[in-house]
Each structure stands twice: as structure tokens, then as C-alpha cells.
Amino acid sequence: MIVRKDDQYAVECFAKVSEICIQKGEYCDSEEEAIQWVEYECWIFSGEGWICIDCHDTFMGNMVKMRKIRGSDGIEGPKKPEGHDGLDGDLEVGIDIVR
Ligand SMILES: [Zn+2]
Numbered sequence: 001m002i003v004r005k006d007d008q009y010a011v012e013c014f015a016k017v018s019e020i021c022i023q024k025g026e027y028c029d030s031e032e033e034a035i036q037w038v039e040y041e042c043w044i045f046s047g048e049g050w051i052c053i054d055c056h057d058t059f060m061g062n063m064v065k066m067r068k069i070r071g072s073d074g075i076e077g078p079k080k081p082e083g084h085d086g087l088d089g090d091l092e093v094g095i096d097i098v099r
Contacts, residue, residue: 001014001049001050002031002034002035003024005027007029008027008028008029009027009028009029009030009031009033009034010024010025010026010027010028010034010037011024011025011034011035011037011038011043011050012024012025012049012050013043013049013050013051013052013055014046014048014049014050014051015046015051015052015055015056015058015059016055017055017058017059018052018054018055018057018058020054021052021054021055022052022054025037025038025041025043025050025052035050038050038052041053043056044056
């Protein structure tokens with residue numbers, strides 16, 4: 001989760017799903033400062049690692065899309081009544097052509 005380079009520490013983004021993901025936070029002198037940096041940048045701790053705000057937005061956007069796809073299904077129109085009412089012979093009656 002935390003990458004180290006030349007005695008500097010940076011928190012790495014756990015998700016990296018966003019096209020504009022910055023991949024990792026700024027390098028700091030200690031792990032604590034690196035975590036403070038991502039907290040300040042509003043990164044979200046998922047339980048497994050830190051996720052940058054851009055990846056978090058991408059995740060949330062995908063979830064909203066999924067919900068929309070699911071919601072468009074399962075709508076049934078009213079059922080047509082079965083059987084005849086004996087009106088078959090009266091179809092021509094009532095059709096009025098306006099001249
Ligand atoms: Zn990210």
C-alpha cells in the first residue's frame with residue numbers, strides 16, 4: 001500500500017481504475033505524513049487499501065449505471081382480456097370519415 005523510494009514514503013492507490021488516477025500520493029518523509037497527505041486529498045480507505053478520489057468516483061459511476069440497466073427491465077403492460085364479447089359484426093359501425 002505504501003511505496004518507499006529514497007527514504008520517502010507515498011501511499012499508492014489501491015484501485016487504479018480511473019483514467020486520471022494519480023497512482024500514488026506525494027512522497028513524504030514518513031508513512032504517517034504520506035497517509036495524512038492522502039487523507040487531506042480525500043482518499044477513501046476501503047479496508048484493504050487507499051483509493052484515490054478519482055477511482056472512487058469511477059466506482060460510484062459504474063454502480064449507478066448498473067442500477068439503471070436493472071431498473072429498465074420487468075415492466076409488463078396490462079393483459080388483454082380473453083374471449084369475445086360478440087361485437088365482431090359491429091366493427092364498421094362508428095367509423096366516421098370526416099369530409
Ligand atoms: Zn486511483
